[in-house]
Amino acid sequence: MSSSLQKPLPAWYVAATQARSIAIIGASSNPAKNHYQEQLTIYGFKGAIFPINPKETTIGGLKVYANILDVPEPVDVALIAVPAQAAAQAVRECVQAGVPLVYVFALGFSEIGEEGRQREVGIREALASAQGRTRMLGPNGTGILSVRAQMVATPLAARTARLGELRDNGVAMVSQSGLVSSASFITSQQGFPAIGTSFAIGNELDLGVADVIDALVQDDACTLILCYVEGLRQPERFIAAARRAGEAGKPIVLLKGGTTSAGAEAAATHTASLSGADHVFSGVLAQVGVRRADSVAHLLDVTKVLAVYPRFAGRRFSLLTGSGGLGIMGVDSFVNHGFTLAGWAPALAQRLRKALPTFLTVGNPLDGAGDFAWGRPSLRESILCADQNPDTDFIVLAFGGMLDAEASVAEEVRSISQTISKPLFVVWVGGLGTAIAALDRAGIPAFGDLRCLGDALAASVAPRALSQAAPTTQDNAAADLNIAVPKLLESALASKSTNLDEVASKTLLKLAGIAVIEEAVAADAQEAALEARKIGYPVVMKLRAPGLMHKSELNAVSLNIKGDDQAREQAERLLAIARGQSIAGADVVIQRQVPPGLELLIGMHTDLVFGRVITFGMGGVLTEALADVQCFRPDVSFAEFGRALASLHHQKLLAGYRNLPAASVEVLWPVVQRFAALVRSLPAAVREVDVNPLIVEPGGRSVVAVDALVVLDHSSLHTPE
Template sequence: MSHRLSALLNPSSVALIGASNNPARIGGMPLDLLRHFGYAGQVYPVNPKYDEVFGFTCYPDIESVPAAPELAVLAIGAQDVTSMLRRCHAKGVKAAIVYAAGFAEMGGDGEKLQAEMEAFVEDSGMVVAGPNCMGFANLNLNLYTAFASVFRAVPQQQTPGRVSLVTQSGNVCSAVFALLREQGIPVSHFINTGNEACVEYAEYLEFLAQDPNTDCVVGYVEQLRNGQRFIDVALQFAEADKPLILYKVGETEKGSEAVRSHTSALAGNQALYKAGLKQLNVIQSNDFAQMADLTMLSGFRHREGGKRVAIMTLSGALGAILADKFIGAGLDIPTLPDDVQQTLRDGIPDYGMVSNPIDVTGNIVNNPDFVRSVFEALAQTDSIDTVVVYASGSLLDRMADPLLEICAKYPRLFVAIDTGKATCRDQLAAGGVPVFTDIGRAVQALSPFCHWLAGREQVARWTALRQNTVAVESHQLDRLNEYQTKQLLGRFGVPAVAEQPAASAEEAVTAAQAIGYPVVLKILSADIAHKTEAGGVKLRLQNDDAVRSAFAEIMESAGRYDPQAKLDGVLVQKMSAGIAELIVGVTHDEVFGPALTVGLGGVLTELYRDVSHRLLPVDESFARNMLDELKAFPLLDGFRGRPKADVAAACKAIAALSDASARLGSEADEIEVNPLQVKAVGEGAAAVDALLLGSKIAG
């Protein structure tokens, strides 16, 4: 595989600078591991103290090494790192790993040391991992550059690795690696990224997306330094059907208060990370054991499964327990069709359930032919995606042959839970049936895995949508008032309520007469975003005199509120009501770029935080998915006899705002429609208020 990280992760020769003959020291442990596991490449310890280390000839300095090693591992102090990197580069070394701490994570002088190292790397083109990095392992090459004792503590691999670990913590890497090996899962790459001064997280993922020895990646992330690159590589994983399992920690809401826009407050880092990872079909985990179980399940990703689960047990109680747990974890337990229920009833007594969960009762073990027919019915019905079979110990053993037979015949995902000591576990796993030994762990792993299986089509659709790039248009965005903003958004298909600007009281009266009473007057100024606070809104005006009086009051109040503000008069709007009001806003996230937030509009938006997020772009279908996610969606769908809202029109407006964002590009820091008034079915949706922050203002 041709990739610039190959010299770092698949080198044919290694030098260890700062070598030690003590296997407990960081300069000795990797050499001990290389010798113990039988690395076939050249190994060059470097330290003037020794002639030989762990059976390898030791050299006094890098210049004395007989050939240029592909990779150099630096087990030396932080202050000596950059000068040694220069010497390695002069020798012809392509890549290096820096163990030393004491760089940017220390602040002060450490930041200066890291800046010096980064400048050298930028100038030389050398690939440098770390600093503050435990090192790596390529277990398929028996290549160990990490000072981690875990490699000797777990069973040695007997089969080629298929899973790679990439973490921003060395200790997490070791802990999860140990759990994977305890389950017998073979690992390909063990990668700890450290400070990521020169090689950041997404670049390691790019390497692994292309690596033929990696069909699943398990990762731990505290911070993504290049969000756009991460999006691109996550989509590569999706296209290659490689699960990406991430434990993401350390998200916090944006520290700065949203002064000009509600959307910024709603689209905080934590919420957007979760929404973005879900949209990219990244499997999110929050537990080491769950990560190991998900990795095990990744070996069965070619089975056809999804969120609709059928539960088959020999116990009504266990069926009820599993149903509650799976539904609580976000999976569906659909009622089986009548024809399937009838097939099941042919061999299940009246006191056994057949609707789902399926209680086949203890009688089933006496009739292996009927067991086969149950499995076959569940494998063939279109009403479900995944089948979970709970049978303990010898009861599962008696079902194993028909289960394996059906799995060989049909691609449906079957999963077994055995809380006893069945002897068929390995046989089932080899035949395509993963086996869990604990109900809680089964639920905790199956839920995100089934969502991943179901999410593959959606992420493929978003990939295609994202590839339909649009040309960015040039607009003057730094001084737009509300009317100008809505006129601009209207060009992209975002509808607005009936309205006219007015620079004088008489113009306001003329506009009101044309629009038709009752009307609303609002201050029109690019400098006043929150109009109510400025006394800049007057509602339900019924006649000309009321409009004249309101105009005078608004202008006087707004002038007092902000004497420096440029006042363009007022905006005269038709007073109208809808079924519901939405807030729809675009922000430019510092990690992921443009993102859309949709929620229920009005004064309670920030209190309830009932919002949905997506990375842009979105179309009408994705907009509908976002609305469906809102707890308040029933208010749009005829809740308690209310008229149904024009959801299709709302989705069209949301998609149009996404298009506007794409065409305006990064010049539009934030765009917000609040509220988007959604009327009854067939009557449309329209922006009542809108705000656009150009980059010059936001800067």
């Protein structure tokens, strides 16, 4: 992003990252309670510190002021370390003093329920009066860290232990957990890359995740953004901020707490967050290009990859090792994540044969035995060959033990790395850490375990880019959806039906221009046979009745009907089921039987966090068994859908397995595009839409919806009193 086109950095963000003066409201002469002043002093904050406490005169050798309004010069950041019940008054005084950023540490707000929410009212009123001139982080947080300002405005829970000189490698973090924020910062400062800016945002009463990401996107000093969240209060703003980060070339790596139902319940009590279904969360993150981590260690491992290779996209690797065992485990670690072994170009294989001892075999993994373990010349030649190999996207070096060789081999690898262009990763298993530390300092991603590297690469790798542009899609919608859809739903809503029947549901799809199976409706067996003959055998028959959603449970579907007699017989069987179950208003739906094809599904439901989301994936009778779907929002683009399609597990089926047709993105995209337009036009009373199966017909050039169900929610039509 060009600096000339950027908006100015927000005043609160400048205050947080480049603070020149800090006030501590609630400063204490008790060393056990004066964490903030202590940490600021220890880590060398160069600006002015103003302790505020009406009962003290000096604290830690600094003059104490009774009120922030008494401070004789401007204050950039006010750290409010008073009990929850006193926080609102402190914020009011900060607003009067014109402080750009206040941080409220106290617990006891929305995370404890209604009493806590009432305490927030006074804070909101004070901030509103500032009209944006004073912003707030917290409450229920642990502070801010900015290496640029040498500002450690957080308790690191250390009275005697100290970090060394703080470093900033362009990585920033925003976290809903103070401990995750501090732990990540401390760990990163002992390795590479070091987090240089960190915000523990707590309950997000004012500034939230999206605000911080937006500011970090604008800040040229930040190149990589880490997040820990338990839920999203403003999902639309988060999505917009994530997209801006992607456009600016700044990867976001996100760790989420509350991925299970029990975890989500704990998340709600921790920071009063809303947690949605985790598979939806993953799908939406992938849609907007956010990488996902599954632990703090994994988060920092992914950071290590992206800090050096922010656009890492390779999938073919060359693995060079001094141990056959490490080579085998490395292949398992990477191939299980979808990476593939690169083959050697013939000329390069010949070079390797000359470089290696005669008892070693050229392959991938390439086991160089002691030659590699001790960093002999064949290691350099092998790395150079891998760099020049056209099938190799990235190179992995795997070493182990060899304590006496750690420093020398690390230096040899550092030297070679200066001469190659492809991404290089090193794993050193069972060493003293000397090699990993040296490689970290050199900016070469180094790990202590092959699986950790495999997991980090899998989370870091950029989705496969589509090689083609979005196909031109003709709008086949029969009418203006915003007019036609409510009209179709009118009678169902008036009758209080819980769902549209199958025929009406597919009529809705036809309005959006989605091809549906040819079908007819019959009231009796004779009419069913007539309609079947018109459609052409073979046909399928299904029972239809108001409120009947799951026909297969009643054995109310008949397949492969090939003649009039069979048609009458099966229609009568279906109607007899209705009579036996006392199902009123039943009739029979007759459909053209589609030849065997690839069965997919597409649907819509309302997620707790992101609202309406689309689900797309493997369908048919094996839907639950395969459990292979991706979720995305209705504003999905062609490229985003292509990434979702490539993320499905059953790629062999999609590619045309045995006699099944292939499902290409060009053929599927028009259906997804029209379905998304339909979803955007649906009134709130439509709770779910399920199209299953959606069949790719033989030849792979057409897609037809065979069955559909629209579920209604009448409660959305009424406003609570």
